[in-house]
Amino acid sequence: xxxxxxxxxxxxxxxxxxxxxxxxxxxxxxxxxxxxxxxxxxxxxxxxxxxxxxxxxxxxxxxxxxxxxxxxxxxxxxxxxxxxxxxxxxxxxxxxxxxxxxxxxxxxxxxxxxxxxxxxxxxxxxxxxxxxxxxxxxxxxxxxxxxxxxxxxxxxxxxxxxxxxxxxxxxxxxxxxxxxxxxxxxxxxxxxxxxxxxxxxxxxxxxxxxxxxxxxxxxxxxx
Amino acid sequence: xxxxxxxxxxxxxxxxxxxxxxxxxxxxxxxxxxxxxxxxxxxxxxxxxxxxxxxxxxxxxxxxxxxxxxxxxxxxxxxxxxxxxxxxxxxxxxxxxxxxxxxxxxxxxxxxxxxxxxxxxxxxxxxxxxxxxxxxxxxxxxxxxxxxxxxxxxxxxxxxxxxxxxxxxxxxxxxxxxxxxxxxxxxxxxxxxxxxxxxxxxxxxxxxxxxxxxxxxxxxxxx
Numbered sequence: 131x132x133x134x135x136x137x138x139x140x141x142x143x144x145x146x147x148x149x150x151x152x153x154x155x156x157x158x159x160x161x162x163x164x165x166x167x168x169x170x171x172x173x174x175x176x177x178x179x180x181x182x183x184x185x186x187x188x189x190x191x192x193x194x195x196x197x198x199x200x201x202x203x204x205x206x207x208x209x210x211x212x213x214x215x216x217x218x219x220x221x222x223x224x225x226x227x228x229x230x231x232x233x234x235x236x237x238x239x240x241x242x243x244x245x246x247x248x249x250x251x252x253x254x255x256x257x258x259x260x261x262x263x264x265x266x267x268x269x270x271x272x273x274x275x276x277x278x279x280x281x282x283x284x285x286x287x288x289x290x291x292x293x294x295x296x297x298x299x300x301x302x303x304x305x306x307x308x309x310x311x312x313x314x315x316x317x318x319x320x321x322x323x324x325x326x327x328x329x330x331x332x333x334x335x336x337x338x339x340x341x342x343x344x345x346x347x348x349x350x351x352x353x
Numbered sequence: 354x355x356x357x358x359x360x361x362x363x364x365x366x367x368x369x370x371x372x373x374x375x376x377x378x379x380x381x382x383x384x385x386x387x388x389x390x391x392x393x394x395x396x397x398x399x400x401x402x403x404x405x406x407x408x409x410x411x412x413x414x415x416x417x418x419x420x421x422x423x424x425x426x427x428x429x430x431x432x433x434x435x436x437x438x439x440x441x442x443x444x445x446x447x448x449x450x451x452x453x454x455x456x457x458x459x460x461x462x463x464x465x466x467x468x469x470x471x472x473x474x475x476x477x478x479x480x481x482x483x484x485x486x487x488x489x490x491x492x493x494x495x496x497x498x499x500x501x502x503x504x505x506x507x508x509x510x511x512x513x514x515x516x517x518x519x520x521x522x523x524x525x526x527x528x529x530x531x532x533x534x535x536x537x538x539x540x541x542x543x544x545x546x547x548x549x550x551x552x553x554x555x556x557x558x559x560x561x562x563x564x565x566x567x568x569x570x571x572x573x574x575x576x
Contacts, residue, residue: 197424197427198427199424201422201464205420205464205467231467232470232471232508233463233466233467233508236503236508237463237464237467240456240463241460243456244454244456244460245428247455248428248455267506267507267509268506268507270506273503273507276506279499279503280459280499280500280503283495283496283500284458284459284491284500285455285456285491287455
């Protein structure tokens with residue numbers, strides 16, 4: 131299939147069931163006639179992530195696919211995919227937190243692009259953000275742009291990777307969800323907690339702390 | 354692991370057990386202190402490919418790994434991975450042959466890069482060639498260079514993708530094998546035939562025809 135023209139009517143959202151990708155899904159639903167959501171099953175600690183993704187896509191009436199990425203475990207055993215490793219309570223000040231799988235985001239987006247092309251989709255939506263950059267090089271804007279060019283060359287296709295959250299912080303991500311009429315949905319149905327607790331989460335892990343802090347800033351800034 | 358410096362002592366060869374990647378493996382063995390070979394198991398038609406890869410690495414005393422890429426089948430059912438589909442006897446004049454999985458080479462190289470980084474390896478060797486470009490966009494030099502940049506950004510690492518065959522044709526690939534003292538090994542132990550026949554192959558499929566033609570040109574040009 132040659133797709134040298136962008137198809138602006140359809141989009142594929144890389145969807146984890148977390149705050150960021152759910153906000154991106156709401157964003158896409160306002161902009162495209164047809165949206166599909168794709169999640170990755172990579173033996174993550176918490177299958178609850180995929181349960182949330184299922185619930186949210188059902189509620190929103192979005193076609194949802196799960197791609198098996200279990201082979202990530204061949205490459206980089208680590209704390210997000212292996213339950214026996216303890217997650218840092220706080221991310222280290224230098225370098226990347228121990229939950230990173232090098233190149234994971236690149237693999238996910240590349241798989242998503244292959245899948246999208248099969249479906250005649252050129253627009254790929256991902257919730258990465260340089261603003262809450264916590265040491266993951268593959269969340270940076272420069273990486274996404276380079277990947278977009280590489281994907282286009284690899285598959286002779288005009289992909290457009292859209293990153294609605296790239297330059298906004300957590301507070302503004304909450305505001306975006308509200309502007310998209312999805313504040314309650316994002317607050318109550320998404321999972322970001324490292325310990326697998328939906329909504330407000332465990333309250334102790336770094337992810338819950340960031341989420342809570344962002345929500346409070348959102349309330350303070352925009353109430 | 355931060356690897357912002359190229360490690361010139363070790364290399365990873367993306368290795369299928371075919372003529373091209375075996376020649377690259379011989380090339381790498383002359384240049385690096387330590388070489389590892391990585392093959393991909395993606396449910397290819399002919400497990401014979403992996404058998405050849407095993408035999409060759411054993412003969413050469415090279416550490417060999419097989420990565421499971423069976424999930425490729427989730428993405429793009431096609432003639433190289435699904436036995437029930439008939440392979441074109443001749444590649445179509447336009448576009449790509451029906452054996453292509455879009456983006457396959459990009460996925461293989463990205464997985465190889467993740468694996469390499471785990472091992473402290475920055476040099477990746479692949480046998481892609483723009484000279485025998487048969488419609489696969491992810492064999493072009495511009496793609497490889499773009500991918501190299503993207504991998505470096507994704508993983509904050511100084512990867513160097515080496516492509517010894519990029520600008521040489523099949524005849525010169527045979528010459529390179531001879532210059533590396535590996536002509537017999539490549540001729541007798543490698544598999545390129547679409548029908549899974551080692552060495553000279555079935556003689557009928559497009560891959561065998563190209564291989565034979567290249568060998569005859571090599572003999573004519575350099576005998």
